[in-house]
Amino acid sequence: MDINAVLKERQKWFEWKNIKPIHLKLEKFKNENLKVKNIKIDDVIEILIEENQEKLNEIEEIAKMMKPWRKGPFKINDLFIDTEWRSYIKWNIIKPYLNLENKDVLDVGCNNGYYMFRMLEMNPKSITGFDPSALFNLQFEFINKFIKSNIEYKLLGVEHIPFYEKKFDTIFCLGVLYHRPDPVTMLKELKAGLNPNSEVILDTLIIEGEEETALCPVRYQKMKNVYFIPTLKAxxxxxxxxxxxxxxxxxxxxxxxxxxxxxxxxxxxxxxxxLTEDLSKTIEGYPPPLRVYLKLKN
Structure with a gap:
């Protein structure tokens, strides 16, 4: 597989009618000089800039053009981007198990880069993000305009890992496995991207049970792209x-x-x-979402 050819083809995604206006607006904004006073990488990623109200209004306009915001939250001066997920809850579960110092890191399904920005405080050698979403890529570029990190963001998916030129010491795969029709093949693709003696940080849905089995729903939480939700043993x-x-x-x-x-x-x-009104089941009648967090060692 020619990764460069894939990336070149996917640049056309920024011409889609729902993406192009945001892309053009952002490209103009990225060329502007902003007076960034402080960046605080914490549960809320806070950005403080010294700009006039007109510029702050423009920033808010661009952020709102980029809805929906899934991962976060972010704060730019008084503008609070209250994302659907409070992603720091997940991050704070896995953070004590991480050692990214001087490591090459990949985040597969990186969304807008919230977790990658959190990784910066651990001083990795490099951070790369894969996500085949033009909108999430634009959200990342918007936030990174202020943070000015060296994170690389590629419009790629997990299936491209074995063909990518670089191998990694730690691969994050958070909330992806259940969206793939062949989970074992996906796990092998993750492994193919690792250096020797490296690791995958995996987060995925499971169901309770002692059997070595998996749920195979037509829909789960109204999502049609959920294929298998295993027990932990499976x-x-x-x-x-x-x-x-x-x-x-x-x-x-x-x-x-x-x-x-x-x-x-x-x-x-x-x-x-x-979920049902009492939150005890999905609206399809399945067990509610239970996530497991694992470190897989190569």
Whole structure:
């Protein structure tokens, strides 16, 4: 597979009618000189700039053009981008298990780059993000205009990892596995991107149970692109089939309305629309979303 040819073809995505106006606006904005006073990388990524109200209004206009904002939150002066997910809840679960110092890191399905920005404080050698979404790429470029990081963002997916020129010491794969029709093949693709003695940080949906089995829904939380949700034992079997050497259990957590909810920064529905009124099941009658966090060692 010619990755450069794939990337060149995907540049055309910025010409889509729903993307082009945002892209043109952002390209003009990126050429402007901004007086950034302070950047605080924490649960809320805070950016403080010294600009007039007209410029602040323009920044708000661009941010609102980019809805929906899924991962975050971000704050630019008084503008609070209250994203659908409070992503720091997940980050704070996995953070104690990370050592990214001087490592080459890949985040697959990186969305707008929230987690990659959080990685900066750990001083990795390099950070690369893969996500085949033109909108999320523009959100990343918007935030990175202020932060000015050296993060590389590629319009690629997990299937491109084996053909990518670079190998990595740590690969993050957060919330992707259940969207793939062949989970074992995907795990092998992740492994193919690793240097020797490296690791994958995996977050995925599971169901409770002692059996080595998986749920195969037509829809799950109204999503049509959910293929398999395994028990933990079944997930471990998939990981073994992909030939990882070891698994470290980090934790598990039910997704709740503290972590994911509808805000003015998204369009459409969120978690409370996907569950029954008492939040005990999905609207399809399946168990509610339970996530497991693992470290897979190569």
């Amino acid at each position: 997930l471990y079997n998939w990981i073994e089939k992909a030939k990882f050497k070891d698994i470290e259990f980090i934790g598990k957590k039910y997704t709740d309305l503290e972590e994911q909810r509808k805000t003015e920064w998204i369009e459409g529905e969120s978690l409370n629309n996907f």
